[in-house]
Amino acid sequence: MSTPIDVPAPTEAPVDAPAATEATAPADAPASATDVMVEIRSVHKSFGALEVLRGIDLSVRAGEVTVVLGPSGSGKSTLLRTINHLEKVDQGWISVDGTLVGYRRSGNKLYELREREVLRQRTRIGFVFQNFNLFPHLTVLENIIEAPVAALGRPRKEAVAAAEALLARVGLADKSGAYPKQLSGGQQQRVAIARALALEPKLLLFDEPTSALDPELVGEVLDVIKDLAHQGTTMIVVTHEIGFAREVADTVVFMDQGRIVEQGPPADVLDRPVQERTRAFLSKVL
């Protein structure tokens, strides 16, 4: 449970695209050498009397795309938010890239980290929100360079160059001077993805990235996410887009009432679900 001394097996030379190798292959477990990027162990979380996570265990391998499905209130967004410590867990632990999130372990105790340390951890975990949460008073470019400059201390010039490259990558090279409100929802979400990528995170978390979009704008955002998936970015995506899950996911996780009901390759979970609850859900959304 320490620094990444483990062999950085699937990492490629380009800094912003870690683990570009086995992810594109069909998700038959590619032997034992695969790094675990995210490990979630017996995580519980309550809001008052309501227990929203009731013992979650999940492993996500580096370079893989995990899609979390489930009815609203199933705890999938909360689970995602615990992974970058936006929500604190009540029990259990989560590690990302071999480091505990939000805590330091000493003996059999988990000590909560100071905010500064948590903030440093978060710079390695990108988070994309349902409502984009772009900073409306800053231009697109300023939105993207804010964190690299302020949190990582990058020189501004360097951050601007990187931001422009990212904008080109999400197809918005000409929008760097625009304010978020001048963009469509789909464009805003693509900027939000670029903003998350600007920190060169090891892991990207998407919380229903297309749920706030007009139907005709969903495709352009999913295309960007697919593109990232093909480049081997490790991602956990909470979504209602079954088609996207089928096409992109290495693993589909179905949650209900704070538990993981079923998980596996999309061909299994989506087409031959074992659990009655999964079948009932899919019959309603498909």
Place this chain on the structure above:
Amino acid sequence: MSAQTDTPPPQLPAPPVDDAHDSVPRIVPVRRTGRWAAAVAVLVLLAGALVSVIRNDAFQWGVVGDHLTTASVLRGLGLTLWLTGLVMVLGFALGTLLAVMRLSGNPILQAVAWGYVWLFRSTPILVQLLFWFNIGALYPQILGVDTVNLLGPVAVAVIGLTLHEAAYAAEVVRGGILSVEHGQLEAAQSLGLGPWRRLRRIVLPQAMRSIVPPAGNMLIGTLKGTSIVSIIAVQDLLYSVQLVYHRTYEVIPLLLVATLWYVAVTSLLSVGQHYVERHYARGTADAR
């Protein structure tokens, strides 16, 4: 009822448009007779008031003109202006601190900030000023110096007005901070931005949109409110004209001198507020 340019028929409601002509029927707005009558009545009353003001020699407009730009009046105006500016800056600095305390996770800081606002909003500013003016009765000496020498009337005015201003500013700033969507804070946190950076770069600039209008109100209120320091013999704009009319008994024209200056400065501030609001509206639909 066709599209011809005949005079609008003042007749009864027309029957449903006759489809005989297939041209689009012209829309005739309703006549607002009452509106015209009210406007004329108000203008007549206003003209009457204006004429009486101009023709009433007791206003002594000549005297007003003589004193409008005398050195002592301008000195008073200057003091009013810098006192207003200083009180606003110090008041909002302290008020922002109080607002952040109130919104912090620390229950003691929350309670202290709440108590401050409660205390300073619960007493009239006049009473507070008189209290600070007489602070020497409670603490004759501060750090070995006579309080009376340490705190002259101007210092008392600055302290008294600032502490009062801060209580109101705290609520204005707190309201502004609360108006910023929670998702903004979460986005900033998930990008690894520290608390100070989040406040200064993300929250406060967005809070300014809701802070500026009430702050503009407060600025104008403070400008006029500083006239209260005339009771502790601080030579602000009001006190300066009072000094003159106590000598010359030209009470009305000298009050008019002060009034004209207050109106002029307030008008300038209103214009300034418009531009400040426009600045902080950038990136929103209202930005022009």
